[in-house]
Amino acid sequence: MxxxxxxxxxVGKDQFGIIARVTMFLYENNVNVEDISQTIVGGFFNMMMxxxxxxxxxxxxxxSMQLEELGKKIGVLIKLQREDIFKSMQRI
Amino acid sequence: xxxxxxxxxxxQMIEKENLDVRTVTLGISLLDCISDNIETLCSKVYDKITRxxxxxxxxxREIEREYAIPIxxxxxxxxxxxxxxxxxxxxxEDWISLAKTLDRAAxxxxxxxxxxxxxxxxxxxxxxERQLILSIPKALACTEHVCASVxxxxxxxxxxxxxxxxxGQVIRDTAAQTADRDSIxxxxxxxxxxxxxxxxxxxxxxxxxxxxxxxxxxxVSGPGVINHAIQGVKGRxxxxxxxxxxxxxxxxxxxxxxxxxxxxRRLGVPYGIVDLSLAPTPAVGDSIAEILESMGLxxxxxxxxTAALALLNDQVKKGGIMASSYVGGLxxxxxxxxxxxxxxxxxxxxxxTIEKLEAMTCVCSVGLDMIAVPGDTPxxxxxxxxxxxxxxxxxNQKTTAVRIIPAAGKKTGDTVFFGGLLGSAPVxxxxxxxxxxxxxxxxxxxxxxxxxxx
Numbered sequence: 001m002x003x004x005x006x007x008x009x010x011v012g013k014d015q016f017g018i019i020a021r022v023t024m025f026l027y028e029n030n031v032n033v034e035d036i037s038q039t040i041v042g043g044f045f046n047m048m049m050x051x052x053x054x055x056x057x058x059x060x061x062x063x064s065m066q067l068e069e070l071g072k073k074i075g076v077l078i079k080l081q082r083e084d085i086f087k088s089m090q091r092i
Numbered sequence: 093x094x095x096x097x098x099x100x101x102x103x104q105m106i107e108k109e110n111l112d113v114r115t116v117t118l119g120i121s122l123l124d125c126i127s128d129n130i131e132t133l134c135s136k137v138y139d140k141i142t143r144x145x146x147x148x149x150x151x152x153r154e155i156e157r158e159y160a161i162p163i164x165x166x167x168x169x170x171x172x173x174x175x176x177x178x179x180x181x182x183x184x185e186d187w188i189s190l191a192k193t194l195d196r197a198a199x200x201x202x203x204x205x206x207x208x209x210x211x212x213x214x215x216x217x218x219x220x221e222r223q224l225i226l227s228i229p230k231a232l233a234c235t236e237h238v239c240a241s242v243x244x245x246x247x248x249x250x251x252x253x254x255x256x257x258x259x260g261q262v263i264r265d266t267a268a269q270t271a272d273r274d275s276i277x278x279x280x281x282x283x284x285x286x287x288x289x290x291x292x293x294x295x296x297x298x299x300x301x302x303x304x305x306x307x308x309x310x311x312v313s314g315p316g317v318i319n320h321a322i323q324g325v326k327g328r329x330x331x332x333x334x335x336x337x338x339x340x341x342x343x344x345x346x347x348x349x350x351x352x353x354x355x356x357r358r359l360g361v362p363y364g365i366v367d368l369s370l371a372p373t374p375a376v377g378d379s380i381a382e383i384l385e386s387m388g389l390x391x392x393x394x395x396x397x398t399a400a401l402a403l404l405n406d407q408v409k410k411g412g413i414m415a416s417s418y419v420g421g422l423x424x425x426x427x428x429x430x431x432x433x434x435x436x437x438x439x440x441x442x443x444x445t446i447e448k449l450e451a452m453t454c455v456c457s458v459g460l461d462m463i464a465v466p467g468d469t470p471x472x473x474x475x476x477x478x479x480x481x482x483x484x485x486x487x488n489q490k491t492t493a494v495r496i497i498p499a500a501g502k503k504t505g506d507t508v509f510f511g512g513l514l515g516s517a518p519v520x521x522x523x524x525x526x527x528x529x530x531x532x533x534x535x536x537x538x539x540x541x542x543x544x545x546x
Binding site (some may be wrong): 009080081 | 093095096097098100101102103154157158159160163168256343346347349350
């Protein structure tokens with residue numbers, strides 16, 4: 001199956017276990033993490049993951065909504081977006 | 093590979109700078125619905141719209157979720173009703189029942205506006221077009237989603253002054269019919285010179301006869317993004333300023349292009365154009381006036397405003413054209429007064445007048461937009477304002493428009509409230525010297541000479 005790259009961003013106050021909880025959720029849904037990077041912007045923890053959603057056991061919509069829910073539980077903002085939006089805006 | 097800073101920049105534009113896709117508009121041809129029977133026509137029109145646009149709203153919602161980008165409006169444009177209904181509609185009542193059908197169809201598929209209750213009498217007016225135009229005040233009063241437009245002039249045909257004269261009265265009547273709602277009917281009625289066939293923006297959207305059966309047109313936005321970028325180059329020279337606007341417009345337009353392609357693929361409908369317009373909303377941080385002020389004007393309307401707007405408009409096009417394979421519609425900066433809090437402020441403090449706005453329309457899309465004037469402004473003066481704007485479009489080979497609200501019972505300095513995207517508008521002073529004898533002449537203003545450009 002062709003890779004379907006998507007970007008997960010996590011923004012919020014740094015705390016223990018954010019990466020662990022997000023990656024565990026992805027593991028449970030058969031989503032592979034290809035890259036992780038993080039930075040601090042304006043005192044906020046910003047993390048970006050490049051993931052392949054083509055192997056996911058649930059639909060993109062469900063993945064997106066459940067990640068949002070997980071974010072609410074942890075107290076951070078989690079967003080799942082298809083990679084095309086960044087590629088089209090940031091590359092010629 | 094995409095890096096974290098690029099992701100943060102894009103998401104900041106969406107979350108903090110009001111970047112969105114302003115409209116995904118599905119254009120639908122109704123030419124195959126034509127009948128000489130009004131009931132048959134209405135039933136065919138309703139079926140065609142509801143069948144073609146069935147998934148429009150749900151597909152747009154999917155795209156919003158998958159890219160985390162708001163699509164503010166989902167809309168429909170249809171073939172100008174004057175062409176579709178000419179055979180079946182024999183009275184203004186028939187035209188009103190066609191408008192109600194369009195409204196019902198829009199309601200069923202869940203779009204907020206449907207454009208195309210339109211006529212195109214740029215040179216001459218058919219009897220059907222006259223009847224449709226006369227039905228506009230009531231049609232807009234008894235429908236919620238329907239928008240009307242009338243193309244009164246073009247560079248090729250000149251200005252149909254009979255139609256201009258008629259529209260002055262029709263706009264007054266439309267205001268009167270919706271007097272209990274601050275004359276909101278006029279916010280859904282626009283007159284044009286050189287109306288484009290593929291405009292996705294309301295109130296002037298219609299699906300022109302040069303178009304295919306159905307098509308997806310997308311209008312991008314992003315005044316807040318441009319403003320933020322300009323604030324980053326404060327005090328720098330014009331070369332830097334222009335470059336900044338151009339690069340930012342490129343990114344904004346690429347987003348529109350992506351959404352247009354996705355909507356087209358998922359709906360199985362061809363992609364038409366991306367409209368490069370910078371469209372403001374009443375929200376703070378989503379204003380064209382703020383951009384002009386970030387360039388160095390104390391208030392919009394100050395000397396230099398026309399130059400600043402010309403620069404903005406041109407750079408948005410230069411950046412946008414590079415970003416999209418097909419550009420169309422109105423493409424430029426919109427300067428509606430009621431939909432832009434910076435414009436409202438400028439009017440309220442006396443910096444911005446109708447005359448200055450008219451000058452600004454020479455260098456931007458589209459025209460005198462969402463301008464409230466006193467309710468007792470004579471129909472002939474409204475026609476005069478329209479004629480001026482049509483002349484600017486005709487001579488300069490550009491689209492110009494007038495969406496003016498002679499707010500019933502209101503005087504200069506009062507405010508009208510429309511709510512939502514339409515915002516609120518201060519009632520502006522109109523020059524009170526008469527043009528009645530000029531408008532009363534009737535006939536046409538001939539097409540201009542296309543050489544000796546001075």
